Amino acid sequence: MSPAGAGAGAGAGAGGTGRARTSRPVTPVPASTVEHYDAVTDVLVVGYGCAGAAAAYEAATAGAGVLVLERAGGPGGSSAQSGGELYLGGGTPVQHACGFEDSADEMYAYLAAALGPHADEEKLRLYCDGSTEHFQWFVDRGLTFEPTLWDQPTWMPTTKDGLMWLGENAWPYNEIARPAPRGHRCATDAFGGWLVMEKLVAAAEAAGATTHADTLATALVVDDDTGRVVGVRARRHGRELTYRARRAVVLTTGGFADNEEMLADHAPHLIGHGKVSDGLDDGSGIRMACALGAATRRMATVEIALTALPAMVTRGMLVNAHGQRFINEDVYPGLFSVAAVLTQPAPYWVIIDEEGYESIPEKDRWGVLPLHVTGTLAELEAELRMPAGALESTVTAYNTYAARGQDPFFHKDPRWLRPLKGPFAAVDPRAGFHQGGRPSAGAGTGAAGFTLGGLHTTVDGAVLDVSGEPVPGLYAAGRAAAGIHGEGYISGTSLGDGTFFGRRAGKAAAGGA
Template identity: 60%
Template sequence: MTVRNPVAPRAASEVKSYDIETDVLIVGYGCAGACAAHEAATAGAEVLVVDRAGGPGGASAMSGGEIYLGGGTPIQRACGFDDSPEQMAAFLVAALGPGADQQKIAHYSEHSVEHFHWLVDRGVPFKPSLWDAPAWVPPTDDGLMWLGENSWPFTELATPAPRGHRPTANDFGGKLLLDCLVHATESVGVTAQYDTYVTNLILDADGAVVGVVARRYGRELTIRARRGCVLSTGGFIDNDDMLAAHAPRLLGHTKVSAGTDDGSGIRIAQAAGAAVRHMSAGQVGASLIPGFAARGIIVNNRGQRFVNEDTYPGRIGQAALFRQDMNVWVVLDEQGYEEVPERERWGVRPTHVAESVDELDELVALPPGALAASITRYNEFASRGTDPDFHKAQRWLRPLTPPLAAIDIRAGVRPPSESGDRRGTGASVFTLGGLHTTLDGQVLDLNGSPIPNLFAAGRASSGLHGEGYISGTSLGDGTFFGRKAGAAAARNKAHT
C-alpha cells in the first residue's frame, strides 16, 4: 500500500472546491507575517493570515525586540553617531559570515533608514537615547544599543556605530513591536484565522502554488490563494528530527521559540521542490551576563581564553558551543562583580569563590597552573592597556585581583521576569537556515528558478545570515523582507 507523504503537495485537480478564498495568504503571524500582510493589503490585495496558535505572536513576541537598523537613522544621529549604508553592510558581511548573503545585506542596508521610518509610521516607538554597556537586553527603555560594532575584529573592518534599535520598553520589547505591527495590519483590512495548521501546498499542473491544505479543530480545509502564498512560519528548532538531519550541534539545548518552530513551512515548500540554504547554522545564546564577561575573562576547560570578552555575546555563545562544547567559565574579581548593577545580574552568583588563583584552579578542576598562567598573562597586558591576544577594548582592561570568582555558564541565567530552574547546557539556541529566496521573497527551486506564487520571509527563509548572527537581524530581516514578499505577492496576476 502506498502511503502519502504527509507534506507532499496536493494536486489542484484533486480539490473540487475551496473552503476559503483570498488574494494573498500569509501563513504565520509573527513580525514577518504581519509586515507581509500589511504591504499586500496596502497594494490592494485581499489578505488572510492564518496561524496555528490561538493568536498572533510566535517567537517575535518573545524576543528582546531589537531591530538591526543603521545607515544614519534619526535615533543614531540624535545619539551623536554618523553612519552610512556602506559601513553598515561592511559590518554585517563580516559579522553574519561566512556565507552571509551579500546581495541581501547591501539591499537591506541601502533601505534601512526608509525601513526605520516605515516602522515608526506603523506606530513603533524608539527613544533617542543610547544604552552604552554590554547587555543581552538592557533594563531601560533606551532606543539604541551596541551589538558588537565597537569590538574587535569589526572595529578594523567598519567604522563603529551602534545599530541595535529598541522599541520603547523596559527589558524585552518584542511584544510591543508585534502589537504595533498587528494593529497596523488590522487597520488596513487584513483578516486572520487562528488555530489553523497548514499541512500541504496545493499546486496546479504547471507547478504554481494556488492554495494550501490546513487543519482546524481536527477538520481539513482548503484555502485558495489567487495571487500568492507567503510562508512566515518560523525556523525548525522545535523539530528534533530536522535538527538531527541538518544541525545536530543544536540538539539537547534550551530552545528559543514559542514552541511552534517545527519547520512546517520549510518542509511543505521542500516537498514542492524548494531549495534551502545554511540549514546547519544556528544562533547560540550563552548563559552569561555580558557585563561580567567584559570585566573579566572567559576560559575553557583548559583554563585558556578563546574570545574577546567585550564582543557581541552571541558571538561568544557560538564560540562556546561550536569550539568548546560549553565547557566555559567566566572568571572575574570582586570589583568587576560589584560594578555590574544588581538588576543587570539576573540573579547570577559565583559558582566558586577563592582567595587565590591556585585555589580557584583547584575548585574549578582546571589543569594545575593553567588558570594562573592565563590570569598572569592577562594582567600583564591589562596593566599596559592592551590585549594583543584577543584585542579587548581598553575600556574593559584591568588587572584581576583576588578574591576571585568563577561562574560556570551551565548554571544558567534567566531574565528577572521568568522563574524556574536555570541549569541546562548553558546554551539557548535557534536555527538560522531556511528556504532560498530572492530579494522579493520568492522561493527558489533547486534550479534557482522561482516557484510560481510562493514566497517566504522570517526564519522560515534563509535571509541575511551565513553562519554568524547579531541580535536584531532576525526582526530586521523578517520585517523588511516580509514587506517585500507581501508586496510582490500582491503584484501577481490573480490565478484563475
C-alpha cells in the same frame, strides 16, 4: 526534515539515517482533487510573526485581499517573545540624536563581517541601503524610540534606551567599519518583541488583512497542469480545511529549532541545547515547500546564546574547561557564545574578581551569583577541575598586559582591561539567569539557540526550486527563508530582515507574479 523523494533541496530523507520518521506528512495536494474551498483570497500568508505581519500589511496596502493563517491562538509567534531589537542604521534619527554618524556602507561593512563568512551580499546590500527607510516604516506603524544610548555590553538593557551597541565597537569590527551603535529598541523596558508585534498586527488589520487562528497549515495545494501553488490544506480543531489563493501563498512559518529530526539532519549543533522559540518552530513551511522541490540554503547555520552575562564577561574573562581564553569578551555576546559552544571544550566559566563583580550595578547583575569563590587561582582551578596551573597562567598573562592597557592575544578594548586580583570567582552559565549561582535540578547546558537557514528565495521572496527557478505562486520570508546571514548572527537581524524581506514578499505576492 522533508519526506523521502522530495528533491535535493529537502536534504532530510536522502541517504537514510535509519531513524523512524515522526513528522507529519506534507505531500502536496493536487488542485484537481479539491472539491470545495472553505475560503478564497488573493494572498494567503501562513504564519503570523513579524515577517507574516509585514507581508500581510504590504499585500493589503497594495490592494490585495489578504488572509493570514496562524496555528497558535493568535498572532505573535517567536517574534513576540524576542527581545525586540531591530538592527537598523545608515543614519537614523535615533543615531543622530545620540551623536553618531553612520552610513549604509559602514553598516554593510560591519554586517558582512559579523554575519559572515558567506553573508548573502545581494540581500545584505539591499537591507543596508534601505535601512533608514525601514526605520521610518516602523515609526509610521506606531513604534517610538527614545533618543538615548545604553553604553555597555549586554544581552538586553533594563531601560527604555532606544539605542544599544551590538559589537560594532569591538575588535576586529572596529577596524573594519567606523563604529556606530545600531541596535534600535522601541520604548519599553527590557524585552520588546511583544510591542513590535502589537503595532505590526494592528497595522496589518487596519490595512484589511484578516486572520484565521488555531489553523495549522499541513500541505500546499498545487495546480496539476502548471505546478503553481494555488492554496493551502489546513486543519482547525480536528476539521480539515482548504484555502484558495488567487495570487500567491507566502510562507512565514519560522525556522526548525523545535524539530529534532530536522536538527539531526541539518543543524546538529543545537541538539541537547535549549531552544529560543515559542515552541512551534517545527520547520513545517520549509518541509511543505521542499515537498515541491524547493531549494534550501544555510540549513546548518544556527545562532547560540550562552547564559553568560556580558556585564560580567567584559569585566573579567570567559574561559573554556581548560582555563583558556578564546575570544575578546567585549564582542557581541552571540559571537562569544557561538565561539564557545562550537569550538571550545565545555564547561565554560566566567572568571571575575570581587572588584569587577561589585562594579556592576545590582539591577544589571540579573540575580547572577558566583558558585565558586576562592582566595587563590590554584584553589579555583581545583574546584573547577582544570589542569593545575592552567587558569593561573591565563590570568597571569592577562594581568601583565592589562596593566599596560593591552590585550595582544584577543584585543579586548582598553576600557575593560584591568588586572584581576583575589578573591576570585567563577560563574557557571549552566545556572542560567535569575537563578542564583547553582544549576538547578535538570538544568541544561547553559546554551540555547535557533536556526538561520531556510528556503532559498530571491530578494523579493520568491521561493526557488533546485534548478534555480521560481516555484510559481510561492513566496517565503523570515526564518522560514535563508535571509542575510552567513555563518554569524547579530541581535535585531531576525526582526530586521524578517520584516524587510517580508514587506518585499508581500508586495510581490500582491502582484501575483
